Amino acid sequence: MSIIAESDITLLIQNSKKFRISNKEFLITGGAGFLGSWLCEILLAKNAKVYCVDNLSSGRAENIKHLRTNKSFIFKKIDITKKSLNLKPDYIFHLASRPSPDDYLKNPLKTINVNTDGTKQILELARRADSKLLFTSTSEVYGEATVFPTPESYFGNVNPSGPRSCYDESKRLCESLSMAYYRTYGLDMRIVRLFNTYGPRLRGDGNYGRALSRFILQSVNHKNLTIWGRGKQTRSFCYITDMIDGLLRSLFMKTTKGEIFNLGNPKETRIIDLAKMIIKLTNSKSKITYLPLPENDPLRRLPNINKAKKLLSFYPKTKLEDGLSKTIQWNLENNYRSL
Numbered sequence: 001m002s003i004i005a006e007s008d009i010t011l012l013i014q015n016s017k018k019f020r021i022s023n024k025e026f027l028i029t030g031g032a033g034f035l036g037s038w039l040c041e042i043l044l045a046k047n048a049k050v051y052c053v054d055n056l057s058s059g060r061a062e063n064i065k066h067l068r069t070n071k072s073f074i075f076k077k078i079d080i081t082k083k084s085l086n087l088k089p090d091y092i093f094h095l096a097s098r099p100s101p102d103d104y105l106k107n108p109l110k111t112i113n114v115n116t117d118g119t120k121q122i123l124e125l126a127r128r129a130d131s132k133l134l135f136t137s138t139s140e141v142y143g144e145a146t147v148f149p150t151p152e153s154y155f156g157n158v159n160p161s162g163p164r165s166c167y168d169e170s171k172r173l174c175e176s177l178s179m180a181y182y183r184t185y186g187l188d189m190r191i192v193r194l195f196n197t198y199g200p201r202l203r204g205d206g207n208y209g210r211a212l213s214r215f216i217l218q219s220v221n222h223k224n225l226t227i228w229g230r231g232k233q234t235r236s237f238c239y240i241t242d243m244i245d246g247l248l249r250s251l252f253m254k255t256t257k258g259e260i261f262n263l264g265n266p267k268e269t270r271i272i273d274l275a276k277m278i279i280k281l282t283n284s285k286s287k288i289t290y291l292p293l294p295e296n297d298p299l300r301r302l303p304n305i306n307k308a309k310k311l312l313s314f315y316p317k318t319k320l321e322d323g324l325s326k327t328i329q330w331n332l333e334n335n336y337r338s339l
């Protein structure tokens, strides 16, 4: 279930050579999720001690099963809104959240709680322990953006009471909380606004599925691909290794304290083109069906990454076709076929 391309891990180890990770203690909240499990894996490969905390609401025990024999890996099944942690990590990647639209639309209160109460707990821990912290925000804080490519300086165009507000507005509050800790206590924290990321371990099933991974599952099962709207809306898709590289740079490079970065791939893709590409790559007999566009679903998502390019030398290198091929391959090898 959890074996991912060796070449991806090797590349990440090489790229992060200059960062002092060995023997440092890390807390990864949401560590059994898609991005979190990759972070755990790469940090352990670099001889760090990793505390992985997750309530397994959208994360999967399978994502970290292979790490549990490693003595430097400690997994705690904990809901961060309910229990405070007695740890003193050097670094914190705070990822715990409920980012899948189907899931957060069904669980608005839990989504608000993990983003607000959960984030407050983790910021307090970072303050007490004097840890360096990275908070993963989202492109959703921009709402229905009107500026493209969207820079960090854009304030957003968000419906504060719409169905998606449980996610986007609470992530906006997380940013505000994090900045308040930075301004009040000098907390060594940075905020990264992630745009759509994909790769092995991104769930495509049930409530947790996101468009790209759901298309893959539908396609390998020769089921119709479901598109909301006519598919002309765009997203920019960043392959997981490029994103993990960006997360490591954001935490370890100097001059990132108190900063906000967009991280993502600056290439825009129409959802219809993504669906067709996946059908082609999987040799599928699937057709495309169209459903009504959900309320407040943004029509475009395109990051301006000039700041991350300049300060972090961050630039995604993986082409969509290559990343998709690896992701499809992983889904097939892991019999990850259920919808």
Ligand SMILES: NC(=O)c1ccc[n+]([C@@H]2O[C@H](COP(=O)([O-])OP(=O)(O)OC[C@H]3O[C@@H](n4cnc5c(N)ncnc54)[C@H](O)[C@@H]3O)[C@@H](O)[C@H]2O)c1
Binding pocket: 029, 030, 031, 032, 033, 034, 035, 036, 053, 054, 055, 056, 057, 058, 059, 060, 078, 079, 080, 081, 094, 095, 096, 097, 098, 099, 100, 114, 118, 136, 137, 138, 139, 193, 194, 195, 196, 197, 198
């Ligand atoms: N993947 C993307 O494209 C993307 C885009 C924008 C932002 N992000 C952000 O990146 C972070 C990681 O996203 P992901 O794609 O890995 O999602 P994910 O759902 O795979 O991971 C989130 C993890 O948080 C855990 N979690 C949720 N509530 C919790 C709680 N109360 N206590 C403890 N753990 C809890 C879940 O079980 C899950 O493992 C999230 O904060 C998300 O908002 C991701």
